[in-house]
Amino acid sequence: MLFAAPAHAEGDAGADGTHGRIDGDVAVVGSLGATFGPRAPRATLDGRLRYLSTVGLFGTYEDGPLFGGGAVPRRAIVAGAELRPLFLARWLRGWSTGAPRVDLTIDSLALELGVVATQPESGPFGSRPGLQLGGALELPLFARASGPLLALRGGVRWGHAALAGQVDGPVDRAGYLALAVGWQHIFGAHVVDAGDRAPR
Numbered sequence: 001m002l003f004a005a006p007a008h009a010e011g012d013a014g015a016d017g018t019h020g021r022i023d024g025d026v027a028v029v030g031s032l033g034a035t036f037g038p039r040a041p042r043a044t045l046d047g048r049l050r051y052l053s054t055v056g057l058f059g060t061y062e063d064g065p066l067f068g069g070g071a072v073p074r075r076a077i078v079a080g081a082e083l084r085p086l087f088l089a090r091w092l093r094g095w096s097t098g099a100p101r102v103d104l105t106i107d108s109l110a111l112e113l114g115v116v117a118t119q120p121e122s123g124p125f126g127s128r129p130g131l132q133l134g135g136a137l138e139l140p141l142f143a144r145a146s147g148p149l150l151a152l153r154g155g156v157r158w159g160h161a162a163l164a165g166q167v168d169g170p171v172d173r174a175g176y177l178a179l180a181v182g183w184q185h186i187f188g189a190h191v192v193d194a195g196d197r198a199p200r
Helices: 086-093 101-105
Strands: 026-036 042-052 055-062 075-083 110-119 130-140 147-158 173-187
Touching: 026 130, 026 147, 042 075, 042 173, 055 110, 075 130, 086 101, 110 147, 130 173
Parallel strands: none
Antiparallel strands: 026 042, 026 173, 042 055, 055 075, 075 110, 110 130, 130 147, 147 173
16 A cells, blocks of 8 residues: 555654645745756756645746756746645545655645746747646655755746747747755645634
């Protein structure tokens, strides 16, 4: 059986199956890496803010080329939202593989939807943004939710022209794959009980 509720001695770390995910209600994630698409890859800076490790917002900046050659597009800016539906479902049902890193990796499976502005090799950023649809997975290096991680993200981007049915090249429509190294920190912002705290 893949998922089970393993027995833990009282006080064991991760005995609740969350492995630190509920040490706080807000998570902040920052990562550096590379985004691969048509031609040369682009250097990538990514930041994310998550609530209950389930829903969040993200922003990404890409600048190329990273290793020489021509990157298409040369630069990209993305802003969007992510949904990670598996953590709460797994935790509330008491499901666990018994391996913290495996549980945390499963929990990290995400769907992403965002708007993207791209800049071609020559010329300014497009005045009308496009659409990005993708998925993501994060592999923790420690057996805890807070700490270093490896991120894998990929999907498809459509420029404004492609959304209107006109595709002239990879700036209009292209797939992407991003690899990054980052850090996640979970802390208590008391968003859940903000309305319950009595004023002083």
